[in-house]
Amino acid sequence: MNKLRYGVVGCGHLGRFHAEKIAAIENATLTAAFDIIPEKTTAAALQTGCRDCRAIGELLDNVDAVSIVVPTESHFAEAKRALEAGKHVLVEKPIATTEAEGRELTELAARMGLKLQVGHIERFNPAFAGLGLLPGPPRFIEGHRLTQFSPRGLAVAVILELMIHDLDLLLSVVKSPVQDVHASAVAVVSDKPDIANARIEFANGTVANLTASRISVKKMRKLRLFSKDNYLSVDFLKMTGEHFVLAPLDDTKSYDGYFCALQHEPTGRKIMFRQLAYPTYDMLTAEISSFVDAVILDKPVRVSGTAATAALALAKRIETIAMDNLNRIMS
Ligand SMILES: NC(=O)c1ccc[n+]([C@@H]2O[C@H](COP(=O)([O-])OP(=O)(O)OC[C@H]3O[C@@H](n4cnc5c(N)ncnc54)[C@H](O)[C@@H]3O)[C@@H](O)[C@H]2O)c1
Structure with missing residues (x-):
């Protein structure tokens, strides 16, 4: 062909x-x-x-x-x-x-x-490559995906419309089964959740806290990931990021593109920092x-269909829990 x-x-x-x-x-x-x-x-x-x-x-x-x-x-x-x-x-x-x-x-x-x-x-976002900088599994992930109101997409909850992007990213980074989910959501302008928050706990101990909103004043698409000695922030909107690594003072390992932000003699540690900027493309x-x-x-x-179905299954689980909580509050 x-x-x-x-x-x-x-x-x-x-x-x-x-x-x-x-x-x-x-x-x-x-x-x-x-x-x-x-x-x-x-x-x-x-x-x-x-x-x-x-x-x-x-x-x-x-x-x-x-x-x-x-x-x-x-x-x-x-x-x-x-x-x-x-x-x-x-x-x-x-x-x-x-x-x-x-x-x-x-x-x-x-x-x-x-x-x-x-x-x-988002898997084709140039900033997606930034997620690979974290050595080892993240222990905690904080995600925000906020957009301004638009009448398009209101037929489904914000979880299926927006949060699903971060759920797919999350599942591509954390290779462990989901153990527990806590979620809440509010239908503010439509009759479906317009803002939602989910805490997702994985069997390996990783915890993710994701927020998605389609009624925000400002746009944001950010993931912040924490692991032992590492803090990584990836901005999927600006296609930039920041990576901080805590290393021993005498660590001679080359950190290409990083500079030493702080040396702390008493603890024998230093903070290495790198500003990330990805080339934009369509x-x-x-x-x-x-x-x-x-x-x-x-x-x-x-x-793949398998990956997308896993993200969808998690989104539906979050939606069900969030709706149960919402209905409990309303009754
Ligand atoms: N990947 C992303 O970031 C992203 C962004 C926006 C939208 N989307 C997805 O794309 C899809 C479309 O969104 P949109 O904003 O373009 O919506 P839209 O309402 O602007 O367009 C949908 C079009 O499909 C047509 N249509 C409806 N049923 C049809 C059918 N059976 N056969 C042929 N045409 C049909 C409608 O007439 C309409 O023109 C949604 O599922 C949405 O979730 C994805």
Whole structure:
């Protein structure tokens, strides 16, 4: 297969970006677009020069792979339809609305010998590399993902809309089963949780405290990680970070790019510090290119159905606990 024939299902806010990026990728051709609102399909087709499909079947007849960029409630049905038609699928996050649906899609893709990638775009954030600087498992992680209010995305709780990004990052860093979850949430402007906090305890002792809000005045996407002798802060919005390491004064190990912020003779320790700044690039192009390469070169995808289903299962567990607590307060 040389150039992948690629289609976009759902030409709304994010779908139009998918179409634009696919059209610019060298080893793919955007052959078709479809949205249940014909005017949206036409707009995407005119913008990119692809086929303006009147039905999903017409799109599936003209592609090898699809981006599914429809509302979350329809991810499962549309991804399943595309996989059953023998097409490789990049479905936006969250993979589906239930763990069972996530598993079914993952198993279907495996059975059909097709690639299934999920749009957890933070894995393609240049700052993601920063998480690898922590030697050994983090003991405590503090996460904040805050955005300003937008009417889009309100059909699902903020946990599925935003916190799921950090849950996926968390599970990619902490390789241990989740042991316990505490959570609370408040529906402030919509009828679903708009702000949520979760404390996640892992079997290896790692604890994570995550907050997600879609009603914030300021935007923030930050993880702070603590382990023995280490503090690492990664800013996924600014693509920067900071790493502090406590080392013995006589440690001659080279800390390339670090400088000594403090020497403390009485304790025989020094603090090494490094400011992190990552080169910016278009993350959606990186995500789609990685999917296209996985299909063409038959390589594993970077964000699998299994990983995305694990993030979804944890998100649903948090949502259930948060809703129970919320209902208890209201009654
Ligand atoms: N990865 C990220 O960071 C990120 C960011 C934003 C949105 N998203 C996800 O992308 C998805 C789409 O979000 P959006 O903001 O573009 O929403 P949107 O409402 O702007 O667009 C969705 C589009 O899908 C169309 N549609 C609905 N059902 C369809 C169907 N069965 N077949 C074809 N078209 C259909 C709608 O008409 C609409 O044009 C959501 O699931 C959301 O969670 C991910």
